Structures are given as structure tokens and as C-alpha cells.
Amino acid sequence: MTNTTGTTTAPEHGPVPLPPAVAHTLVTAGAIGTIASAFMSWTWTPDFPGDLTIYGYPAGLQILAIVAGALTLLYSLTLWNVRGLHRLNPAGATTPVLLTALSAFAVCWYTAIAIAVDLGGLVNLDPGAYVAVIASALPVIGALALPHPDPGTGIRGYLTKPDQPRPGKLPALAERAVITVGTALALVVFTYGIGINDDESETFIGYLLVAVFTAWALVHAGLLDRYAAISARHKGFSATLAFVAVAVFPFTQSEDHNANLGVSILVFATVALGLNIVVGLTGLLDLGYVAFLGVGAYAAALVSGSEFSRFSGVQFPFWAAALTGMAASLVFGVLIGAPTLRLRGDYLAIVTLGFGEIFRIAVNNLDGVSGPNLTNGPNGISRIPDLEVFGFDLGEAHDLGSFTLGRFANYLFLMLIFTAIVVLVFTRAADSRIGRSWIAIREDETAATAMGINGFRVKLIAFALGAALAGLAGTVMAHVNYSVNPQPYQFAGAAPPNSAFLLAAVVLGGMGTVSGPLLGASLLYLIPEKLQFLKNYELFAFGIALVLLMRFRPEGIIANRRHQLEFHENGPDEPEQGTLPDEPAVTKAGA
Structure with missing residues (x-):
């Protein structure tokens, strides 16, 4: 790294002083360990929602740990320059690695704490839970030891979305294939969430933790912005697929x-x-x-x-x-x-x-x-x-x-x-x-x-x-x-x-958009429905959500371009670096 005086300095690393190779190894090994732990027993009693007692048969929160661990492993491999995976992290940023690692860490530690609280003590944890707790912490340590995404900014650097390289346009058929795959994945994620039983609030909280951190990681990797740009170029096709996905939904339910x-x-x-x-x-x-x-x-x-x-x-x-x-x-x-x-x-x-x-x-x-x-x-x-x-x-x-x-x-x-x-x-x-x-x-x-x-x-x-x-x-x-x-x-x-x-x-x-109110209504109806303990605190939860939204993303989850330009310092003629003119504006506020 070259500073303003022309001298060369070492790249700034995170809070943990480890060589990059060691940090990469920690992330990869921890992700593999997290996945392996899900095939072990996490508690001896089936009283905890999801039945986490069977070796070799993941269920409930263990499935979510596998998903989070697999995503962490995938994004760690993008830093190893594995051929073909660079498209998942075009900027080579370390922030998506940290966020996916945090998703695995959050779901594993939350599960261990929930088992101890619900069943009355740490004695209810089986070896698999201890392995999951330790293994899920390793990728977080390794990700923090990787080069800092924005040297000199501290924790704010991890919250700042990195600049993305200018993407090239894919053939129309390939772009439609991307939209199809994205819609199918969205249907799978929604179907899994809505299929969680109402009495399994612990499982649904784990689902939300993985979903939030994964979406955050995809934003920082630039994938959601690119997907939005591709969908905007094929509005009719993407809208048709969305309605087809909803029509298929009843056939996925028993x-x-x-x-x-x-x-x-x-x-x-x-x-x-x-x-x-x-x-x-x-x-x-x-x-x-x-x-x-x-x-x-x-x-x-x-x-x-x-x-x-x-x-x-x-x-x-x-x-x-x-x-x-x-x-x-x-x-x-x-x-x-x-x-x-x-x-x-x-x-x-x-x-x-x-x-x-x-x-x-x-x-x-x-x-x-x-x-x-x-x-x-x-x-x-x-x-x-x-x-x-x-x-x-x-x-x-x-x-x-x-x-x-x-x-x-x-x-x-x-x-x-x-x-x-x-x-x-x-x-x-x-x-x-x-x-x-x-x-x-x-x-x-x-x-x-x-x-x-x-x-x-x-x-x-x-x-x-x-x-x-x-x-x-x-x-x-x-x-x-x-x-x-x-x-x-x-x-x-x-x-x-x-x-x-x-x-x-x-x-x-997101005001002024089509998909914004559809997404907002889905979240605000589904979350209280699955988390029964929120029934008496809906307005309190809505209020907290709106306060946080107004602070960090006032234009809404799915932003209207005009509103986005109003709420952020860049003017309409000054798009953020790395943003194409026909893409939605990209903000540098924590996504």
C-alpha cells in the first residue's frame, strides 16, 4: 500500500494480528467445522424445538448452521482466488467474509444459549453444540484478521460498502437465467421460513439471523445491486417470474x-x-x-x-x-x-x-x-x-x-x-x-x-x-x-x-416502489405470526424497526432512485463510484 508521501506501507489488518494465510485458514477450517458440527447431537432431549438429538441427521437450527457455514466457506474461497468464484465477490472485499462468518456465529451461539435457557443449564448441551460454538468463532477471528476493508476508519470501515468494479453486461439469455435462479432461491428461502411451525420461535429467530447477515453480505459483495440492475433491464420477465413463484408456492406446502x-x-x-x-x-x-x-x-x-x-x-x-x-x-x-x-x-x-x-x-x-x-x-x-x-x-x-x-x-x-x-x-x-x-x-x-x-x-x-x-x-x-x-x-x-x-x-x-410495500407487508405480517411472543409488542417492534430504518436507510429496504438521491449527499448527476447510469443508486451507508 502506498501512502500520500510515496512510501510503501504494509496493509492494515483487523484487530487480530495474524498473517493473511493463517487468517484464511482459520475462516476455512471454522466454516468446515461448523458444517460438521451440525451432523452431531446438540442436546440430549427432543424437548427443544427442531429435535437436535440425532447424529447424522441435521434438523431445525442445525440446517441453518449448515447454510451459514457453507456461505462462509464459499466466500472464504473467493479470497483464495478459486477460479470462477470471483463473480461472487467482484471487489475481493473481506466484509462479505466477516458477515457470513457472523451469520454462522450468531445462529450457533444463539442456539447454545437458547438450549441452556429453555432447558435449564449448560448441562443440556451435547458435544455437537460445543463444537459448533468453538468452530463458528474461528471464522470471525480469521475474518477480523484479514486486511481491513477501509484502513484507518475502524469499525466504520466494516459497515461501509466497498466500491465495486464496473460490471460488464451479460448476454440477454444469461441475464434471464440469473433472474430465474434468483427467483427460485427467493422461493426456497420464503418457503422454508413460512414452513417453520408457529411453536418453533427459536428456529425462526435463527432463520432471521442467517437471512439478515446473508443479505447484508450480498449487499457488500455487490451481488444484490447487480441483480437489481439485471432485473431492471428485464422488468417484464422478472415480474412474470415473481408471480409464477407465488403461484408455485401452494404446491410446495403440505x-x-x-x-x-x-x-x-x-x-x-x-x-x-x-x-x-x-x-x-x-x-x-x-x-x-x-x-x-x-x-x-x-x-x-x-x-x-x-x-x-x-x-x-x-x-x-x-x-x-x-x-x-x-x-x-x-x-x-x-x-x-x-x-x-x-x-x-x-x-x-x-x-x-x-x-x-x-x-x-x-x-x-x-x-x-x-x-x-x-x-x-x-x-x-x-x-x-x-x-x-x-x-x-x-x-x-x-x-x-x-x-x-x-x-x-x-x-x-x-x-x-x-x-x-x-x-x-x-x-x-x-x-x-x-x-x-x-x-x-x-x-x-x-x-x-x-x-x-x-x-x-x-x-x-x-x-x-x-x-x-x-x-x-x-x-x-x-x-x-x-x-x-x-x-x-x-x-x-x-x-x-x-x-x-x-x-x-x-x-x-420503500416508498414509491412496487416491490417495496410487497416486501414490507410480508415481513411485518410474517414475523409477528411466527414469533408469538411479539403479539403484545407489535407496535413497539414496529417503532424500533422504523427508528433504525430512518437512521441507517431512510429510503427503505428497496429504494426508489429519486428518494435515494434525496436522502444521501450525492446529487442526481453524481452517482456513486462503480454504479452504472441504469443501475439503482448505491449508498455508502451501512447496507
């Missing part, structure tokens, strides 16, 4: 319960995408958006033919019920938006919050006692019959070859179609003239008005369109749940849907 989780995630993700039009594109802070979901659900329930409906003799066909829910939400969107959208900022947020509470209180009182008999009050409308689509009863299980698709799998396919419609509407609207007007209003309403944009009309269109999309999802939710009642439709309820959940999903995932 329990219809997991398909039920999939339906719920799609419902809330679709509603979050509708809210993204209002918040992400137009910049209107709507704190009562969940009310439009309730309007659609109640409208569909009233014409569903339920014996508890005020119009029990009326049963609309599927398409008419869907249009009824959309139309009702659209009307309410216009009625609420027309007198309130002349307000801005905090005043608009307060008004929308008030509308959400008014809706919940109103449907709670329309029980024939406190008000007209329309919604059956706190009891809601129950026994909503299943939908029939072209004579196909979605409430019955159907055999497709050797696969049996249950009720929730049927609704998942229906909701997937609705999600595709919402995604199409969002993308077409965002790229249209009205979409550019929304963005102009979001950036500076005064300047947009001065340029001839009718701010009130543009905002009202966004408000009405977002409400209609929420109503469409509400029609499906009413039939999936068999009933509707006022309890879920509040700003911050005990469980989703609620406005705080939907707003957090948009902000966490």
Missing part, C-alpha cells in the same frame, strides 16, 4: 394453513401498494387508510347472501361483489377527499386519522340500537359464503394431479390475480402523465401548481384510486375470513390490518 398466511400477506401487501399511491407517489400522509379496506369488506359482505346481512336475500356474483366493494370505497374516497385534500401536512394527517376512527365507530353503532340496523354492530356480518368463480367453488378442496389444493390455496390464486391487477395499475399510473403530476406534487406542491398542475384534482384522483384498490382487496378478505367486524379497522390495533401496520409496510419496504 398444510393449507401456510396458504392462509400467503393469502393474508397478499391482501395486506395489495392494500399497502394502494396506500403507496397516496403516500409514496403523492406524498399525502393518510393515517386512516385501513377504513377503505373496511368499506370494501362491508360492502361485499352486505351483498354476499349471508343470513346476518341486512340484505340477506341479495347475493351478487363474484365480479359484481368485487365491483361493489371497489365502487363503495371509491365513493368514500371522493367524499372524504373532496373537502379535506385542500389541507396539507399535519392537518391532512389529523383529518384522515379522524376519518378512520369515525368509520370504526360508525359501523360499531349501526346495530339497530345505537343507530340504523346495517352492519350488525360489534358482532359484524358472519357466515359469508365462499365465492364461486365460473362455477368453481373456492371453498372446496380440489385435486390437481397428485396435489390437493385446499380452500386457502384457491383464494391465494384469486388474490394473486388481484395483486397482478393492482401492480399493473400502479406501474401504469406511476409512468403516466398523472403519475408525474403526483411526483411533482410530492416534491413541491407550490411549484407544481405554478407550472399549471391542478393540485386538488391530482390529489383527489390519487386518493380515490388508492381507496378503490383497498376496496378490491377488502372484498376477498371478507370471504376468506367468513366474516367482517369493526375491531381490526383502527389506527393501531392488536393485529393487522391497521393503518399503522400499512404505513409501516410502505415506509419500511
Whole structure:
């Protein structure tokens, strides 16, 4: 390494003064030891979730240790200049090695501590657990002894994303193959996570540890940025594969319960995408958006033919019920938006919050006692019959070859179609003239008005369109749940849907993007569902997540390029080094 005076100095190493060859050996040997330990017994009793008692048969957290160890081994080999592996770490950075080593370290040490705490002492650990603890620590020590990624910066250097070499373009067929492989891996990871039983929270926490550190490592290796750039060049193909992956998901499940989780995630993700039009594109802070979901659900329930409906003799066909829910939400969107959208900022947020509470209180009182008999009050409308689509009863299980698709799998396919419609509407609207007007209003309403944009009309269109999309999802939710009642439709309820959940999903995932709210809603629904002890602390957990996000990545997990440039010091004409003009902007904040 040459300093500013022209003299040559030795490269700076991490906190542990070891020769690079020894450090490489430690990482490799520790990764192999971690994998080997997973084939040993970690505890003598099957009372710990996952049954870690059998030699030669990894299960539960042991499988995650194998994955983390294999990734550590793979990235350690990239530093040995193994032919063909340089593509996994183009910059030759040491940070991905450290992060993958930390994933193995975290899952092994967490498992050992959980066994000791849950079962009452270290005596419950078998030899395999001690081997895993020691072996997983070696790669961390070795990775810290490797040359520092950014000399002179201390720990901040490990958090700073290294500059990436300028990538070359692959042939179109090869790029599509990369997208296919990436989508398949994403399906496998999601399927494994959703397949963890609800009573195995320890296993799910280990899954999250491995997933977070691995994603962090892939960001620092530059792979996720390159994958995003390739997907952006093949938007139609990548979107099609994503929907195909969701359609394949029910065939990977043996329990219809997991398909039920999939339906719920799609419902809330679709509603979050509708809210993204209002918040992400137009910049209107709507704190009562969940009310439009309730309007659609109640409208569909009233014409569903339920014996508890005020119009029990009326049963609309599927398409008419869907249009009824959309139309009702659209009307309410216009009625609420027309007198309130002349307000801005905090005043608009307060008004929308008030509308959400008014809706919940109103449907709670329309029980024939406190008000007209329309919604059956706190009891809601129950026994909503299943939908029939072209004579196909979605409430019955159907055999497709050797696969049996249950009720929730049927609704998942229906909701997937609705999600595709919402995604199409969002993308077409965002790229249209009205979409550019929304963005102009979001950036500076005064300047947009001065340029001839009718701010009130543009905002009202966004408000009405977002409400209609929420109503469409509400029609499906009413039939999936068999009933509707006022309890879920509040700003911050005990469980989703609620406005705080939907707003957090948009902000966490990435405002102004398509995939951001879908990812945010998936995470915020799935994590509390699998970690039952978080049920009473959802809002606390959401708050911590948002604080951390605002500090380290305010543009969201999946960043909109415009937002990313706003939140970081580089201007729109000054992309980060190593970033192609057609790639998403790369930040140097800890990814």
C-alpha cells in the first residue's frame, strides 16, 4: 500500500494480528467445522424445538448452521482466488467474509444459549453444540484478521460498502437465467421460513439471523445491486417470474394453513401498494387508510347472501361483489377527499386519522340500537359464503394431479390475480402523465401548481384510486375470513390490518416502489405470526424497526432512485463510484 508521501506501507489488518494465510485458514477450517458440527447431537432431549438429538441427521437450527457455514466457506474461497468464484465477490472485499462468518456465529451461539435457557443449564448441551460454538468463532477471528476493508476508519470501515468494479453486461439469455435462479432461491428461502411451525420461535429467530447477515453480505459483495440492475433491464420477465413463484408456492406446502398466511400477506401487501399511491407517489400522509379496506369488506359482505346481512336475500356474483366493494370505497374516497385534500401536512394527517376512527365507530353503532340496523354492530356480518368463480367453488378442496389444493390455496390464486391487477395499475399510473403530476406534487406542491398542475384534482384522483384498490382487496378478505367486524379497522390495533401496520409496510419496504410495500407487508405480517411472543409488542417492534430504518436507510429496504438521491449527499448527476447510469443508486451507508 502506498501512502500520500510515496512510501510503501504494509496493509492494515483487523484487530487480530495474524498473517493473511493463517487468517484464511482459520475462516476455512471454522466454516468446515461448523458444517460438521451440525451432523452431531446438540442436546440430549427432543424437548427443544427442531429435535437436535440425532447424529447424522441435521434438523431445525442445525440446517441453518449448515447454510451459514457453507456461505462462509464459499466466500472464504473467493479470497483464495478459486477460479470462477470471483463473480461472487467482484471487489475481493473481506466484509462479505466477516458477515457470513457472523451469520454462522450468531445462529450457533444463539442456539447454545437458547438450549441452556429453555432447558435449564449448560448441562443440556451435547458435544455437537460445543463444537459448533468453538468452530463458528474461528471464522470471525480469521475474518477480523484479514486486511481491513477501509484502513484507518475502524469499525466504520466494516459497515461501509466497498466500491465495486464496473460490471460488464451479460448476454440477454444469461441475464434471464440469473433472474430465474434468483427467483427460485427467493422461493426456497420464503418457503422454508413460512414452513417453520408457529411453536418453533427459536428456529425462526435463527432463520432471521442467517437471512439478515446473508443479505447484508450480498449487499457488500455487490451481488444484490447487480441483480437489481439485471432485473431492471428485464422488468417484464422478472415480474412474470415473481408471480409464477407465488403461484408455485401452494404446491410446495403440505398444510393449507401456510396458504392462509400467503393469502393474508397478499391482501395486506395489495392494500399497502394502494396506500403507496397516496403516500409514496403523492406524498399525502393518510393515517386512516385501513377504513377503505373496511368499506370494501362491508360492502361485499352486505351483498354476499349471508343470513346476518341486512340484505340477506341479495347475493351478487363474484365480479359484481368485487365491483361493489371497489365502487363503495371509491365513493368514500371522493367524499372524504373532496373537502379535506385542500389541507396539507399535519392537518391532512389529523383529518384522515379522524376519518378512520369515525368509520370504526360508525359501523360499531349501526346495530339497530345505537343507530340504523346495517352492519350488525360489534358482532359484524358472519357466515359469508365462499365465492364461486365460473362455477368453481373456492371453498372446496380440489385435486390437481397428485396435489390437493385446499380452500386457502384457491383464494391465494384469486388474490394473486388481484395483486397482478393492482401492480399493473400502479406501474401504469406511476409512468403516466398523472403519475408525474403526483411526483411533482410530492416534491413541491407550490411549484407544481405554478407550472399549471391542478393540485386538488391530482390529489383527489390519487386518493380515490388508492381507496378503490383497498376496496378490491377488502372484498376477498371478507370471504376468506367468513366474516367482517369493526375491531381490526383502527389506527393501531392488536393485529393487522391497521393503518399503522400499512404505513409501516410502505415506509419500511420503500416508498414509491412496487416491490417495496410487497416486501414490507410480508415481513411485518410474517414475523409477528411466527414469533408469538411479539403479539403484545407489535407496535413497539414496529417503532424500533422504523427508528433504525430512518437512521441507517431512510429510503427503505428497496429504494426508489429519486428518494435515494434525496436522502444521501450525492446529487442526481453524481452517482456513486462503480454504479452504472441504469443501475439503482448505491449508498455508502451501512447496507
